[in-house]
Amino acid sequence: MADNETVECITEHERILQEVESTDTACVGPTLRSIYDDQPNAHKGFMEKLDARIRNHDREIEKMCNFHHQGFVDAITELLKVRTDAEKLMGQVMDTNRRLQEAGRGVTAQTQEVIHCRIQQRNMATTVEKLQLCIPVLEMYSKLKEQLDSKRYYAALKTMEQLEKVYIPRVSHYRFCQIMAENLPKLREKIKEISMSDLKDFLESIRKHSDKVGETAVRRAQQHRTFNSAVARQVNIGHHTKPVHSFNGQTHYIPNGLLMNDDAVDEEGADEEILTAQDLVDFSPVYRCLHIYTVLGDRETFESYYRKQRKKQARLVLQPQANMHETVEGYRRYFNQIVGFFVVEDHVLHATTGLVTRAFTDELWNMALSKIIAVLRTHSSYCEDPDLVLELKTLIVIFADTLQGYGFPVNRLFDLLFEVRDQYNETLLKKWALVFREIFESDNYSPIPVETEEEYKLVVSRFPFYDAEIEKQGFPKKLPMSQSVPQIYTQVKEFIYASLKFSESLHRSSTEIDDMLRKSTNLLLTRTLSSCLQNLIKKPHIGLTELVQIIINTTHLEQACKYLEDFITNITNVSPETVHTTRLYGLATFKDARHAAEGEIYTKLNQKIDEFIQLADYEWDMAESDGRASEYLMDLINFLRSTFQVFTHLPNNNNDHASMSGKVAQTACMSACKHLSTSLMQMLLDTELKQISMGAIQQFNLDAIQCELFASSEPVPGFQGETLQLAFIDLRQLLDLFMVWDWSTYLADYGQPNSKYLRVNPATALALLEKVYRGMKDTSKKNNIFSQFRKNDRDKQKLIETVVKQLRSLVNGMSS
Numbered sequence: 001m002a003d004n005e006t007v008e009c010i011t012e013h014e015r016i017l018q019e020v021e022s023t024d025t026a027c028v029g030p031t032l033r034s035i036y037d038d039q040p041n042a043h044k045g046f047m048e049k050l051d052a053r054i055r056n057h058d059r060e061i062e063k064m065c066n067f068h069h070q071g072f073v074d075a076i077t078e079l080l081k082v083r084t085d086a087e088k089l090m091g092q093v094m095d096t097n098r099r100l101q102e103a104g105r106g107v108t109a110q111t112q113e114v115i116h117c118r119i120q121q122r123n124m125a126t127t128v129e130k131l132q133l134c135i136p137v138l139e140m141y142s143k144l145k146e147q148l149d150s151k152r153y154y155a156a157l158k159t160m161e162q163l164e165k166v167y168i169p170r171v172s173h174y175r176f177c178q179i180m181a182e183n184l185p186k187l188r189e190k191i192k193e194i195s196m197s198d199l200k201d202f203l204e205s206i207r208k209h210s211d212k213v214g215e216t217a218v219r220r221a222q223q224h225r226t227f228n229s230a231v232a233r234q235v236n237i238g239h240h241t242k243p244v245h246s247f248n249g250q251t252h253y254i255p256n257g258l259l260m261n262d263d264a265v266d267e268e269g270a271d272e273e274i275l276t277a278q279d280l281v282d283f284s285p286v287y288r289c290l291h292i293y294t295v296l297g298d299r300e301t302f303e304s305y306y307r308k309q310r311k312k313q314a315r316l317v318l319q320p321q322a323n324m325h326e327t328v329e330g331y332r333r334y335f336n337q338i339v340g341f342f343v344v345e346d347h348v349l350h351a352t353t354g355l356v357t358r359a360f361t362d363e364l365w366n367m368a369l370s371k372i373i374a375v376l377r378t379h380s381s382y383c384e385d386p387d388l389v390l391e392l393k394t395l396i397v398i399f400a401d402t403l404q405g406y407g408f409p410v411n412r413l414f415d416l417l418f419e420v421r422d423q424y425n426e427t428l429l430k431k432w433a434l435v436f437r438e439i440f441e442s443d444n445y446s447p448i449p450v451e452t453e454e455e456y457k458l459v460v461s462r463f464p465f466y467d468a469e470i471e472k473q474g475f476p477k478k479l480p481m482s483q484s485v486p487q488i489y490t491q492v493k494e495f496i497y498a499s500l501k502f503s504e505s506l507h508r509s510s511t512e513i514d515d516m517l518r519k520s521t522n523l524l525l526t527r528t529l530s531s532c533l534q535n536l537i538k539k540p541h542i543g544l545t546e547l548v549q550i551i552i553n554t555t556h557l558e559q560a561c562k563y564l565e566d567f568i569t570n571i572t573n574v575s576p577e578t579v580h581t582t583r584l585y586g587l588a589t590f591k592d593a594r595h596a597a598e599g600e601i602y603t604k605l606n607q608k609i610d611e612f613i614q615l616a617d618y619e620w621d622m623a624e625s626d627g628r629a630s631e632y633l634m635d636l637i638n639f640l641r642s643t644f645q646v647f648t649h650l651p652n653n654n655n656d657h658a659s660m661s662g663k664v665a666q667t668a669c670m671s672a673c674k675h676l677s678t679s680l681m682q683m684l685l686d687t688e689l690k691q692i693s694m695g696a697i698q699q700f701n702l703d704a705i706q707c708e709l710f711a712s713s714e715p716v717p718g719f720q721g722e723t724l725q726l727a728f729i730d731l732r733q734l735l736d737l738f739m740v741w742d743w744s745t746y747l748a749d750y751g752q753p754n755s756k757y758l759r760v761n762p763a764t765a766l767a768l769l770e771k772v773y774r775g776m777k778d779t780s781k782k783n784n785i786f787s788q789f790r791k792n793d794r795d796k797q798k799l800i801e802t803v804v805k806q807l808r809s810l811v812n813g814m815s816s
Helices: 002-022 025-037 042-149 153-171 175-236 284-295 299-318 328-351 358-380 386-405 411-442 453-462 468-472 484-503 510-538 544-559 561-572 586-614 631-649 655-684 694-712 724-740 743-749 762-783 786-792 794-815
Strands: 241-245 251-255 448-450 477-479
Touching (some): 002 042, 042 153, 042 175, 153 284, 175 284, 175 299, 175 328, 175 386, 284 299, 299 328, 299 358, 328 358, 358 386, 358 411, 386 411, 386 484, 411 484, 411 510, 453 484, 484 544, 510 561, 544 561, 544 586, 544 631, 586 631, 586 655, 631 655, 631 694, 655 694, 655 724, 694 724, 694 762, 724 762, 743 794
Antiparallel strands (some): 241 251, 448 477
16 A cells, blocks of 8 residues: 555656646646645655756756857857957948938938928918808808898898808807807897887887878778769769759759769869878888798797787777767777778788788777777767768768778678668757757747748748639738748758768668658657657647647648658659658658647636636625626636637638638537536535525526527537537536426436436535525524524425435435
């Protein structure tokens, strides 16, 4: 075992030695460490082995050195021989190098100069090249500054665009170009601000000048209308025309049935050149700002801002002044501003693309139209001057025609004119109400006296009057109506002319104009004139004579209504037989006024009778009558006689009027007699009157007889038989019953159709009988002969008591 271990150890040492010889020095450490890691004291054997290997190598080195030694010696010998030549050669080289260095110093200096020049030349060429790239940039920037200074902003933006896209990228590495590039957005913003400021100035300018722009546009539209009217009149020359004479001294010619305005063709300013909106307003700020924002890619912002500002301005323009309705200039300024606003918008619409669209202008117009209509409705309602309303209508028509020429729909404005027409008619009616009142107040309510034929012709030229009997009379003579009749007729025709003025330039047919005239005339007759007549009739100072004259006047005005219809037909040339032609209601108006006057006559007669009745002063306890009628009653009868004579002046020139006048007089007379009879009856039956003597009954009977005599004297012709006396029949039968003291007959025949006292009511007889009975008793007491009365008139007392009981029985039977 020991031998085997020794062999293995030797073999291992051999391997390690081989490994030490063949490996790098850095790897020897691990190999040597393995020697110590093996068996203890193994390194000693390894060291012995290593020393043996070293000795072996030393012997091999020695052998090799011995083998090469001679060659080394020979080489050293040759090297020593070469040393001398090498030193000589070294000297020569040093000398040659010295001379060469001395000779090259000048060349080197000149070469450095050449190199420096070549560098300068190259730098100059580079500089020129770079400057050639920079100069266009600088020139463009200088051009940009000039354009900004001269306010050519659109061209400046184009220059900026070229700088950014073409020139600056070529030299973008230079600092000045970087500064330029950084400054260009600021310049753009500055241009936007400046252009926006110009736009604001423009908007403010057109707001101030919209009145002038509108006035110019309106004048231009008026010239166009004037030209068309002149052409139309030239075409109508030779056609059928009708002269219609107005009472203001002017003559109106009506071609083809339509009334033409007297100054339809106004030559003033016809040759004057009228400027357009483009001539009055510089639109370049709008175009410039639009182009600038388009180039900057911010067009939508600009369009939104422009439209927003214009909407605000539209609202300001549409806001009227508080006192606009006071003068026509207020309305004209309002319309001119609106026209100017939309003329500008129309120009912008057609001069630009997309800045203002048709939808936007339509929206503005619809908003404006609603506001305009509301404003005109409000302010026109304040107008009480028909001339101002007529001027307003003319302005609306011109306003509508002007804007219609620019393509704006104006049908709602023409519809508004119908409302304005109603307002105009209302103001006319108010004005003519004052005219009618003045005519009625200034009238003397007496027939018109005419001294000469010229005066007569003057009256009949103003009012259509003809009477054959009056024609035959010589001068001086009197016409039945009063002065107010021709004046009223004249004013009605003037009203028709005034109404007709509103229909001018409304583009309406003759039939529509005819209908409007007839309706407005009907309003004048049925409302205004009728109201004035009714108020006149009700006035306290209007007496019976005046009322009679009013009846005469209304009769003649009623007859003149057909001439008014002919007058309207002559103006409009529309046949009255047309299906939809409106008829005049004047006949009913004047009939109603006449009936009111008749009723007022009856009322005033009764009031006058009441005044006389109040003067009655009967002595109800008188023993005997005076034998003659009461003074107040005779005065009353004389008044009635003179009053009914007035009715002879009522119109009776034909059978109809004669029957009408007779009917009014008969009705008035019958009403007066009935009222007188009723008043006398009420006087007897007055509850405050407690007792009546037979003497008072006799006096009352005398007064009743006078009333009957008056009725039988035919104060008004036309009554048949004793018709008028029947008004006193109730009073007469009652008085006869007491005067005759025929109670047996009354009670026996009561309820029979042929009773002598058929009209006497039991209650009436009872009330009067009780008063008479109390009067008899009072008289007896005063004379202190009541006892004698009881002896002499016992039968009469019993009769009265019996009659009273029977009358009460009849009254109770009637009530049950």
